[in-house]
Amino acid sequence: MELIGAGREADVYALDGVRVLRRYRHGRAAGEEARLMAHLAGLGVAVPRVHDVTGADLVMDRLTGPTMAQDLARRPWRAYAHGGLLAALQASVHAVPAPGWLPRRYAGGGPGSDRVLHLDLHPENVILTPDGPVLIDWSNAAAGDPAIDAALTVAILRGVVLSRARSAGLRVFLAGFLRACAADPAPRMAEAITARLADPRLLPVEERRLRRFARRAPGGN
Template sequence: MELIGRGRDADVFALDGSRVLRRYRDGGPVREEARLMAYLAARGCPVPRVHDVTDTDIVMDRLTGPTMAQDLGRRPWLAHAHGRTLGRLQSALHRVPAPGWLPRRFPTGREGADRVLHLDLHPENVVLTPGGPVLIDWRTAAAGDPAADAALTVAILRGVVLGRMQRAGVRVLLRGFLNDCAVDPAPRLAEAVAARFTNPNLLPQEAERLRRFSRRVPGGN
């Protein structure tokens, strides 16, 4: 198999022109992720179609197009537009009721109010295909409060380590995201920042940037 992508916890191999295999290095809830992707696809959410699943692998559609992060690297002037797309994608996801079998994080505490949360939504997890943007990497998804999902996206973007010009682009991206995000992330921002610190894939530079940001967050450390 041809290795075509390598993330922080998984590798992606090309099987043929239409399918890829995503393999987690340490296993994980792969079947649950595939089940959620099928649930979302049935409700019109833009996710890859799953063909097969094992305890470590998911075989799914091979997507054509750059990630949003790659496109931003080539066309940084689209940062605000891409941020708005990110906000709209997340808002559309939050209209999907959470199935009863989905693990719960950041619950709303209100009967029937929990929604599907991605909890790792950022430009590297959006592929810009000819048919429109597609959301990938559902491993951390859970049921809960949409505000927490938006807050985690803010925390992720605030921790990105980039050069000065790129940092300015991230700020523009974030403004676009907040412009089209349907919920206010502020009430759960301190909680989201704390959760981000527990991510085992967080790089030291990201942790330091996030630590500086957390000092400006009410209730943060």
């Protein structure tokens, strides 16, 4: 099999022209993730179609197109629009009431706080296919308050290490995201930063940037 992608927890292999295999390196079971993706697809949320799941292996559609991050690198003038698009995609997920079998995290927030959360939504997890954007990597998904999902997106982006020019583009992207965001991240920003800093996969340089952000703007923006 041809290795075509590698994340922090899993590798992606091409099976043929229309399917890929994503395999967790440490044997994590992919069954619940596949179940949620099938549930979301049935409700019209843009996710890859699942073909099969066995243990740590998940077979799904092979998507054609750049990630949102790749498109931003090529067309930085699209930063504000892409920020708004990410917010709209996140809102489409938050519109889905959480099924009873989805694990609960980050409860609270009052009415409407029991929704599907992606919890790792950023430009590298959006594929811009010819048929429209598709959301990938549902390994962290849970049920809870949409505000924490939005806050985690901000925390993830605030830790990204970029050149000075691309950092300026990231600020524009964040402005577009926050302008269009349906769930206000500010009330749960400190909690999101704490959760992000506790992630063992966080790189040291990302941790330093995020801690600087927390000191500068603990409320979030």
